[in-house]
Amino acid sequence: xxxxxxxxxxxxxxxxxEIHALAQDYKGNFGLDxxxxxxxxxxFDYNELSVTCSLFIPTLEAVExxxxxxxxxxxxxxxxxxxxxxEEGDKNVSKIMARAIKKMSDCDIAIGTTAGVGHGGIxxxxxxxxxxxxxxxxxxxxxxxxxxxxxxxxxxxxxxxxILLLLLNNNFDKINNLKNVEIIKK
Numbered sequence: 445x446x447x448x449x450x451x452x453x454x455x456x457x458x459x460x461x462e463i464h465a466l467a468q469d470y471k472g473n474f475g476l477d478x479x480x481x482x483x484x485x486x487x488f489d490y491n492e493l494s495v496t497c498s499l500f501i502p503t504l505e506a507v508e509x510x511x512x513x514x515x516x517x518x519x520x521x522x523x524x525x526x527x528x529x530x531e532e533g534d535k536n537v538s539k540i541m542a543r544a545i546k547k548m549s550d551c552d553i554a555i556g557t558t559a560g561v562g563h564g565g566i567x568x569x570x571x572x573x574x575x576x577x578x579x580x581x582x583x584x585x586x587x588x589x590x591x592x593x594x595x596x597x598x599x600x601x602x603x604x605x606x607i608l609l610l611l612l613n614n615n616f617d618k619i620n621n622l623k624n625v626e627i628i629k630k
């Protein structure tokens with residue numbers, strides 16, 4: 445069994461929910477929303493997945509108290525406690541969040557996401573790899589443009605799930621061909 449845990453901000457726990465639906469093979473209203481054909485990524489048996497937890501972590505206080513991260517990077521701005529970093533800051537904090545949830549949950553794969561101004565940051569962390577990327581949509585949280593923010597969230601969810609399924613199927617060639625992806629082998 446491969447255990448997965450997420451600490452999500454701009455993707456609002458939807459990545460964890462989608463992985464859970466995939467792992468449970470749910471159909472209908474409780475089924476998959478973002479993954480239309482999981483087998484197009486390869487022959488991995490998705491019944492081997494289990495979601496340990498999926499957390500929605502938008503605020504700096506939640507990063508500190510729930511993820512037990514002391515002295516996280518100072519955001520460029522706070523909006524009602526919600527952390528707002530630039531794109532490089534988001535990529536860095538997504539790594540910190542993924543590492544924290546991996547340590548807390550003792551999972552096999554951890555996912556961290558956060559987005560303020562820019563494309564956001566997404567990290568998928570395993571014992572052997574750290575994959576960091578962004579969504580393909582620019583948005584600025586401080587401008588409160590709900591359409592742009594929604595599009596960035598949707599892009600981040602889809603891209604993360606795509607990379608995760610390619611990772612599970614050991615298809616690093618396709619991951620490497622995606623826009624703005626950095627893979628670090630540990």
